[in-house]
Amino acid sequence: MKNLDSSSHVRGESIYLDDIPLLQGTLFACVFDSPVAHGQIKRLDLSRASEAVGVESVITASDLIGENEIGGIVKDEPLLADTEVHFQGMPVAIVLADSEEHAHAAAKLIEIEIEEFEAITEPRVAYRKGSLIADPKRFILGDSERAFVDCDHVFEGRADVNGQEHLYIETQGAYVIPNENGGLRIYSSTQGPTAVQRCVSGVTAIPMNLIEVDVTRLGGAFGGKEDQANAWASICAVGAQLSGRPVKYALHRMEDMRMTGKRHPYSADYKIGLDRHLKIKAYEVVFYQNAGAAADLSLPVLERTLFHCTNAYFIPNVTATAYSCKTNLPPNTAFRGFGGPQGMFVIESAIAHAAEKLEVRARILQENNLIDSGEEFPYGQIAESEARTSWKQANEAFDISTLEEKAREFNRSSKYFRKAIAVQPVCFGISFTKTPMNQARSLVHVYTDGSIAVSTGAVEMGQGVNTKIAQVAENVFSLPVEKVKVHTTNTLRIANTSPTAASAAADLNGKATQQACEKILERLMEVAGELVEGGKETELSIRDGEVFRDDEPTGLDWVTLVNEAHLRRVNLSEHSHYATPGIHFDWSTAKGHPFAYHVYGTAVVGVTVDCLRGRYTVDFVKNVHDFGKSMNTDVDFGQIEGGIAQGVGWMTMEEVVYDDAGALRSNALSTYKIPDIYSVPEIVETKALETERQNLAIYSSKAVGEPPLMYGLGAYFAIRSAIRAYDSSLSPEFDAPFTPEKVLMDLYGNPGGE
Numbered sequence: 001m002k003n004l005d006s007s008s009h010v011r012g013e014s015i016y017l018d019d020i021p022l023l024q025g026t027l028f029a030c031v032f033d034s035p036v037a038h039g040q041i042k043r044l045d046l047s048r049a050s051e052a053v054g055v056e057s058v059i060t061a062s063d064l065i066g067e068n069e070i071g072g073i074v075k076d077e078p079l080l081a082d083t084e085v086h087f088q089g090m091p092v093a094i095v096l097a098d099s100e101e102h103a104h105a106a107a108k109l110i111e112i113e114i115e116e117f118e119a120i121t122e123p124r125v126a127y128r129k130g131s132l133i134a135d136p137k138r139f140i141l142g143d144s145e146r147a148f149v150d151c152d153h154v155f156e157g158r159a160d161v162n163g164q165e166h167l168y169i170e171t172q173g174a175y176v177i178p179n180e181n182g183g184l185r186i187y188s189s190t191q192g193p194t195a196v197q198r199c200v201s202g203v204t205a206i207p208m209n210l211i212e213v214d215v216t217r218l219g220g221a222f223g224g225k226e227d228q229a230n231a232w233a234s235i236c237a238v239g240a241q242l243s244g245r246p247v248k249y250a251l252h253r254m255e256d257m258r259m260t261g262k263r264h265p266y267s268a269d270y271k272i273g274l275d276r277h278l279k280i281k282a283y284e285v286v287f288y289q290n291a292g293a294a295a296d297l298s299l300p301v302l303e304r305t306l307f308h309c310t311n312a313y314f315i316p317n318v319t320a321t322a323y324s325c326k327t328n329l330p331p332n333t334a335f336r337g338f339g340g341p342q343g344m345f346v347i348e349s350a351i352a353h354a355a356e357k358l359e360v361r362a363r364i365l366q367e368n369n370l371i372d373s374g375e376e377f378p379y380g381q382i383a384e385s386e387a388r389t390s391w392k393q394a395n396e397a398f399d400i401s402t403l404e405e406k407a408r409e410f411n412r413s414s415k416y417f418r419k420a421i422a423v424q425p426v427c428f429g430i431s432f433t434k435t436p437m438n439q440a441r442s443l444v445h446v447y448t449d450g451s452i453a454v455s456t457g458a459v460e461m462g463q464g465v466n467t468k469i470a471q472v473a474e475n476v477f478s479l480p481v482e483k484v485k486v487h488t489t490n491t492l493r494i495a496n497t498s499p500t501a502a503s504a505a506a507d508l509n510g511k512a513t514q515q516a517c518e519k520i521l522e523r524l525m526e527v528a529g530e531l532v533e534g535g536k537e538t539e540l541s542i543r544d545g546e547v548f549r550d551d552e553p554t555g556l557d558w559v560t561l562v563n564e565a566h567l568r569r570v571n572l573s574e575h576s577h578y579a580t581p582g583i584h585f586d587w588s589t590a591k592g593h594p595f596a597y598h599v600y601g602t603a604v605v606g607v608t609v610d611c612l613r614g615r616y617t618v619d620f621v622k623n624v625h626d627f628g629k630s631m632n633t634d635v636d637f638g639q640i641e642g643g644i645a646q647g648v649g650w651m652t653m654e655e656v657v658y659d660d661a662g663a664l665r666s667n668a669l670s671t672y673k674i675p676d677i678y679s680v681p682e683i684v685e686t687k688a689l690e691t692e693r694q695n696l697a698i699y700s701s702k703a704v705g706e707p708p709l710m711y712g713l714g715a716y717f718a719i720r721s722a723i724r725a726y727d728s729s730l731s732p733e734f735d736a737p738f739t740p741e742k743v744l745m746d747l748y749g750n751p752g753g754e
């Protein structure tokens with residue numbers, strides 16, 4: 001079944017924030033943001049802006065009625081800078097005007113004088129200065145220190161991985177309308193309607209029950225709107241509260257790139273030890289996360305880095321330590337994979353390092369150390385592993401050694417071009433690592449014309465979650481999907497939602513929907529039992545809108561049944577709650593069973609590097625992916641293709657650049673390059689892992705949002721191999737992304753290699 005939105009998308013009829021018809025009297029907000037990364041505000045002059053054409057008012061921190069605080073986990077982030085600024089792009093003042101143009105023009109007239117302090121942009125510098133968001137986190141399995149003593153081979157090194165701009169097509173934004181009794185109605189481009197509601201409640205001092213947040217859909221989010229939609233909704237809400245008028249702010253692309261946080265860059269030190277059978281016996285790693293100027297989601301992101309620091313491998317002795325380092329960059333935030341990909345980059349670097357020194361192929365080490373069922377992750381959960389099955393099936397389907405042989409053959413015949421292959425196993429845990437977040441609710445109404453309305457806490461952002469939820473209702477009631485409408489995500493219909501994140505929204509909200517529909521169906525079947533002759537003694541079911549008794553149609557159709565139930569005063573609505581069973585985690589021991597299940601897969605990535613110019617192409621990403629049992633292959637294959645393109649982009653051409661003063665240099669699409677139609681992998685081939693194993697996913701259809709991004713890691717290691725195929729004396733630093741410039745510099749910028 002196609003994504004339900006595809007027809008309105010291609011016709012341009014889908015509604016996004018910027019498509020909402022505006023009420024008369026709407027004001028437009030524009031933020032004046034700090035031009036300096038770190039310093040003290042000495043003077044702020046609003047006079048010229050206040051008097052500019054069309055300006056209603058200019059708001060600063062002292063105008064707020066509630067608290068000047070938007071930090072969700074750590075209370076360390078003011079909505080508006082008060083006395084100090086902590087990053088370039090930090091909001092200082094809000095201009096409200098009668099048009100977008102007037103608001104932007106007036107914001108330029110604000111004058112600020114700042115006494116500059118030293119700006120920190122690098123996490124290791126922050127660490128040395130003791131600038132940390134919180135105490136470090138650590139995972140320990142076995143005894144790595146002792147294990148290293150017995151290792152035959154030990155390698156140490158450093159790996160760095162850069163951030164990533166979300167570049168959702170729809171920028172951040174909100175539209176807030178004041179209601180009677182001091183309430184607010186908020187349209188927000190957010191993954192977390194409840195987070196917006198809670199944050200707005202804090203800055204306005206309006207209780208949550210007077211704040212309604214409504215989300216139709218987002219034009220992409222990728223984690224960038226899990227927490228960071230809050231600020232823009234809060235800015236509009238404060239404006240609406242103070243002016244009594246509707247306030248809208250849809251950010252321009254460069255405002256969005258400048259003012260919002262990105263994927264966390266990390267720097268890491270690793271030490272890996274192997275025995276003579278090339279089994280990895282010990283691994284130590286220290287992560288320095290670049291958190292930016294406030295905590296935001298950095299701590300749970302940091303935790304997921306630890307959760308995935310051994311990727312799909314079993315290592316019996318692990319010590320993994322992670323520091324969240326406070327710098328003067330915009331607060332970094334959730335991004336597809338949520339710290340996991342960064343952890344995986346480091347272990348893959350360590351394995352590549354070991355393989356090169358031992359002169360074996362990395363894939364031999366990788367395959368030799370895949371985790372098997374019954375083995376333990378460093379956080380105590382026991383694996384039910386598909387790592388080896390997915391690797392085997394990938395090898396059978398794509399014939400890795402033949403692909404390698406073809407690359408070698410090509411390389412022998414080419415002067416400057418080199419092809420190489422990398423194999424990339426992936427293992428990703430599904431559930432919010434914070435157990436209490438793994439809950440969801442669904443509200444289902446059956447109307448007397450037989451149509452069905454579903455509301456859940458899931459936010460549609462192009463990933464197809466509404467399509468899957470509609471499928472659930474369609475499936476339980478055995479009705480054509482046209483009968484089902486999945487409505488906007490609204491905090492009055494569904495309260496206290498977790499954000500749509502962690503790849504978990506279809507599972508959590510789908511299961512709640514399944515329960516709600518099943519309860520209504522149960523009541524309906526009781527009514528059917530009374531209406532159908534002998535119905536009480538036999539098994540009744542609904543098929544394609546008609547009641548069946550034993551395999552015979554009874555002539556009782558869906559609409560008649562619904563009406564008869566209503567006349568008998570039977571409840572045709574249900575609000576159902578789902579909480580993932582069996583999961584727990586205890587940070588005092590750093591052990592538990594945090595994940596409902598893991599998603600596995602193996603990709604084979606092939607590249608061709610032009611070793612004269614440094615350019616390259618990603619020729620193919622062939623993968624065997626663990627869908628469980630996909631409930632919608634169109635939607636799921638779409639997620640795989642998009643995830644791979646985004647992961648390859650992160651590892652290759654996408655480069656977030658801040659200068660030493662903390663100014664974003666890659667601040668537009670001219671300087672920040674994402675894969676386009678010419679540079680995505682030429683071939684993406686996906687095969688479903690064949691497995692019989694049961695799982696906790698909705699209809700056993702495993703979460704698919706984040707895991708495929710990590711196949712993109714293979715592009716990095718394939719490019720590295722291609723460089724070494726050209727000149728085996730080269731040993732480039734592990735420093736992603738591998739931009740063409742870096743490839744060129746690695747080839748020619750450092751004569752003699754190491």
Ligand code: LUZ
Pocket residue numbers: 226300304334337338431432433434501502503
């Ligand atoms: N968000 C979150 C996430 O709050 N907790 C998580 O564990 C998570 N994992 C992936 C993506 N977003």
Ligand code: MOS
Pocket residue numbers: 191222223224226334335336337338500501502503706
């Ligand atoms: Mo996410 S990184 O699942 O918001």
